[in-house]
Every structure is written in C-alpha cells, then in structure tokens.
Amino acid sequence: MYCNACGKAMAEDDRVCSRCGNMVGIPPTPKKLIRSRAERKIAGVCAGLAQYFNLDVLLVRILCVFLTAATGVCPGVVTYMLAWIIVPSEPELKPVVAAQQPVTS
Template sequence: MEKKLVRTESDKMIAGVCGGFAEYFDIDSTIVRLIFVLIGLLSFAIPIVLFYIISYFVIPQENDFR
C-alpha cells in the first residue's frame, strides 16, 4: 500500500496535522508534537504556526481517501 500524508482523524488534538506526520514517518505523535513545540519556541513561533496553518489547508483529510 502506498503511503500518503493525510491529516488523521484518530490521532488529532487540533487539526490532525501532527498525527498525520507521525503516521507518515511511523513515529509516535507525541514526539512530533514536541518537535513542533520546540521549533516554535526556538523560532519565536511565527514560522511554525504558518507552516501548521498551511499544512492544514494543503494536506487532505484522512476520510477523503477511504
């Protein structure tokens, strides 16, 4: 089965972006969320927030493919 990057429904806290990245890279979603927070703190949050918002609109929802 081909791996696709999607926003997950089952492992989401806000919009499912971090859960989708975690499923795609086959790692724990908590690690992805911690990475997002650390990058946000180190870069004064503006770039990571913009990346998250853009990812929300660009990455399709999980149910669109099932």
C-alpha cells in the same frame, strides 16, 4: 492461484510467493501524508506526520512545539496552518450499520 511475477502455483491463502517473494493478493498501499482524524488535537497535522514517518505522535508534537518556540511563533504556526490547508484530511469512516438480525429465542 498463481504468482503474478513468476507464475508459480500458490495456495489460496498464501500472500508471499515462496519462489520469488512477490506479494500477492494485497495491493500495495501508497504512503500518503494525511491529517489523522483519530489522533488529532487541533487539525491532525502532527498525528499525520507521525503516521507518515512511523514515529510516536507525542514525539512529533513535542518537536513541533519546540521548533515553534525556538523559531518564534510565526514560521511554526504559519507552517502548521499551511499544512492544515494543503494536507488532505483522512477520509471519514462511516459507521457500519449491522444488518438487522431477526430475534430468535
């Protein structure tokens, strides 16, 4: 395996080039704002925001409730509803069915 950036030979299990520091093998995942499925309470907007900004979900929820209460229900709830509609939901993870192994005893 060779580094994509500088062409230095690398071990197969190397992930970072020792010469230039280029990441190899793992495609960079673009950060996307999505509504979380695993941690959702209503629509997953707060959990999605927490994931996106790398914050604690509870902190984001408290902030949302506080902002909604402070600004009056209208802007907070409307913003949440808009986020619910606009922000895509996290793709549903299909349960992986393990291949049936013949029972050997």
